[in-house]
Each structure stands twice: as structure tokens, then as C-alpha cells.
Amino acid sequence: MSVPSKVGFKKPQWLRKKLSNKAQADMEKLLDNAGLHTICQEAKCPNISECFAKKNATFMILGDLCTRRCQYCNVKTGNPNGYVNEKEVEQITISVQKLGLKFVVITSPARDDLKDGGANHFYEVTKSILNNTEDTQVEILIPDFQAKDESLQKVVDSGAVIIGHNVETVPSLYKVRKGATYERSLEVLRRIKELGGEKVKTKSALMVGLGETEEEMVQVFKDLINVGCKFLSIGQYLAPSGDYATVKEYVKPEQFERYKTLAMDLGFEFVHSTPYARSSYMAHEYLSNQKK
Structure with missing residues (x-):
């Protein structure tokens, strides 16, 4: 069991990440010129400068409003x-071409206002990238689509090599996930694996520091593991501001290593478990470094 570090205004040393404002500004200019959104910007991801410096970004389709x-x-x-x-279909495809990206992550906010939750748009964007680039792989990170089978089938048919859906936290803390249930998220991962078989890898992510054991x-x-998910990301929850769920604990790096060991021993093929890990951070590593 990890020992809680005192949570206050000062983050522990292992959470003081160096940022590159120039790299971030340059990448944001490129994306703004294309009229695109990234989850990196919208969610205030702590890895934004590092990823943007490498010209890596997770494109957010279907706008920047979540239902x-x-x-x-x-x-x-x-x-x-x-x-x-x-127009996002063409805009993102052109941006991928200009950046010379070989591994692309596509995500979206929850769109409960759409009958299919946005599944067809995921399909169109992914197909366009794959049909208009060479040797590029696509990972998609989806909302739960209300667990509608036709929507899940659509994204399975898109050609994405990894389909992620985040459970985010443990069941006892699910009050932080409005409109979602733990059981539904597991069902989404189970059905994607059933529909996609060996051609699709499934992935999920967990935040720590909210009070979980x-x-x-x-x-x-x-x-x-029981629903066929073999890729996992575990990272420290950091509140965007005081209006959000409170950080209960700054989990120590050694506990992240322990979580990785425990998860791998249970059968995961690849686990990225560090304080700054996020679901799409260094996404290309999952396929290249998975356990044989």
C-alpha cells in the first residue's frame, strides 16, 4: 500500500515536469491554423509540451463540447x-500528412446528443487517414457510446489497431464520472474485443490519487483482463483547478512500479504506469513493446 504524501499547493519533486513553452506555442499555431482541437489542450494535459515538442498530438474530433x-x-x-x-475528416488527414505522423490517436468528447454517439465520424476520420497515408497506424479512444452494439461495430470496422476506452477509476469512486457506469465501460471493452478479435487490441486507463486502495x-x-483488455495506462490525477475533484494523494513512483508489476503478472501485455502517464501518452510504445 502506498503511503499518502501531503497534498497541498506544492507538488512533490517527481511531479515537477519541465515545460517547453516555445514547442507548445509552435504546435498550437499549426493546429489553430487547421481549425483543429486536441485533447492535450482541452484537458490541460501535463505532457503537452513534451508531446508537442515531438510533434505528437491526440486529435479531438466532434468539437470541444462534452455532453x-x-x-x-x-x-x-x-x-x-x-x-x-x-470538414474534420479532410483537415485531420492533411495535418497527419504535413506532420508525417506514423502513429495517430483520435478521441472525442462524449456526444450523447448524437444517435450513434459519433461512431460514424470516428470511422470516417480513421478510414481517411489510413487510405491517404503510407504505413500510418491509428488508435482511437472512444466514449462509451451508451454501449450501443452498432456504434461499437462501426469503430471496430474502422481499421484502428488499438481501440481504447477508459474506466478512469475504481467503482467506489465512480461519482466523479457523470453519466457513466463502471459496468457499462467494462461491457464496452468486452464487446469491442468480441467484435474485433485478434485484429484489434483494447486499452484502458486509470487515474490514481483520488482515494482508491x-x-x-x-x-x-x-x-x-476478464474482458480481454491487455493494454493499460496508470497515471496521477491532477485537478485542473479547485473546481474539480480533490487530489487525495500524490502516489509515489515506487507504487506506480508496483502497480505495473501487479498488472503484468495478471496478464497485461503492456502497462505504462508513471505519475505522468496518460491514456494517449507515448501511445506508439504499446504495440512495439508489448509482452510476447
């Missing part, structure tokens, strides 16, 4: 009223 209001996420909440920017975390590991 849910989770207590840990900085993405804006609102009602897009069914609007879908069809090691016993609860291990049970989630087991639940994910």
Missing part, C-alpha cells in the same frame, strides 16, 4: 445540438 460533466476533466460541457464538422486497483486489473 457530460465529469469532476476530473477540463473539457467544456454543453449541448452541441447534433452538430458534426464534416491497492486492493481496489488490483480488482480493476482483474476485471479488465
Whole structure:
């Protein structure tokens, strides 16, 4: 069991990440010129400077308004009223070409205002990238689509090599996930694996520092393995501001290593477990470094 570090205004040494404002500004200019959004910007990801310096970004399709209001996420909440920017398909494809990206991550806010939750748009964007680039792989990180089978089938058919859906936290803390349930998220991962078989790898992510116990975390590991999920990301929760769920603990690096060992021993093929790990951070490593 990890020992809580005192949570206050000062982060511990292992969470003081050096930022590159110039790299971030340069990448944001490129994205703004294309009229695109990234989850890196919207969620105030702590890895934004590092990733942007490497010209890596997770593109956020379907706008920057989420129909849910989770207590840990900085993405804006609102009602897009069914609007879908069809130009995103071409805009993202061109940006991928210009950047010479070989591994692309696509995600979106929850779009409960759309009948399919946005699944068809994921399909169109992914297919466009794959059809218009050489040797590029796509990972998609999806909302739960209300666990609708037709939506899950659509994203499975997109050609994405990894389909991620984040359980985010342990069941006892699910009050921070508005409009979601732990059981539904597990069902989404189970169905994607059933529909996609060996051609699709499934992936999930967990935040720590919200008050979870090691016993609860291990049970989630087991639940994910039971639904065929073999890729996992574990990272420290950092509140975007005082209006969000409170950080209860700064989990020490050695506990992240312990979580990785426990998860790998249970059967995961690759686990990225560090304080700054996020679901799409260094996403290309999952396929290249998975356990044989």
C-alpha cells in the first residue's frame, strides 16, 4: 500500500515536469491554423509540451463540447445540438500528412446528443487517414457510446489497431464520472474485443490519487483482463483547478512500479504506469513493446 504524501499547493519533486513553452506555442499555431482541437489542450494535459515538442498530438474530433460533466476533466460541457464538422475528416488527414505522423490517436468528447454517439465520424476520420497515408497506424479512444452494439461495430470496422476506452477509476469512486457506469465501460471493452478479435487490441486507463486502495486497483486489473483488455495506462490525477475533484494523494513512483508489476503478472501485455502517464501518452510504445 502506498503511503499518502501531503497534498497541498506544492507538488512533490517527481511531479515537477519541465515545460517547453516555445514547442507548445509552435504546435498550437499549426493546429489553430487547421481549425483543429486536441485533447492535450482541452484537458490541460501535463505532457503537452513534451508531446508537442515531438510533434505528437491526440486529435479531438466532434468539437470541444462534452455532453457530460465529469469532476476530473477540463473539457467544456454543453449541448452541441447534433452538430458534426464534416470538414474534420479532410483537415485531420492533411495535418497527419504535413506532420508525417506514423502513429495517430483520435478521441472525442462524449456526444450523447448524437444517435450513434459519433461512431460514424470516428470511422470516417480513421478510414481517411489510413487510405491517404503510407504505413500510418491509428488508435482511437472512444466514449462509451451508451454501449450501443452498432456504434461499437462501426469503430471496430474502422481499421484502428488499438481501440481504447477508459474506466478512469475504481467503482467506489465512480461519482466523479457523470453519466457513466463502471459496468457499462467494462461491457464496452468486452464487446469491442468480441467484435474485433485478434485484429484489434483494447486499452484502458486509470487515474490514481483520488482515494482508491491497492486492493481496489488490483480488482480493476482483474476485471479488465476478464474482458480481454491487455493494454493499460496508470497515471496521477491532477485537478485542473479547485473546481474539480480533490487530489487525495500524490502516489509515489515506487507504487506506480508496483502497480505495473501487479498488472503484468495478471496478464497485461503492456502497462505504462508513471505519475505522468496518460491514456494517449507515448501511445506508439504499446504495440512495439508489448509482452510476447
